[in-house]
Amino acid sequence: MNDQKAYQEYIQRRYNAFCKAVIRYAWQRPSVPELCRAPHNSVAFPCLL
Secondary structure, three states, X not given: OHHHHHHHHHXXXXXXXXXXXXXXXXXXXXXXXXXXXOOOOOOOOOOOO
């Protein structure tokens, strides 16, 4: 029974780390509409919408 609890805690820690990484990536990365709105003097990204 102790091994099962340790494994559950391991899975929970991995899941929490994954969620933190996803949230951090989403927070740092600009959204697609922001990429499509390029200033007039720069190269515009093609819209993916």
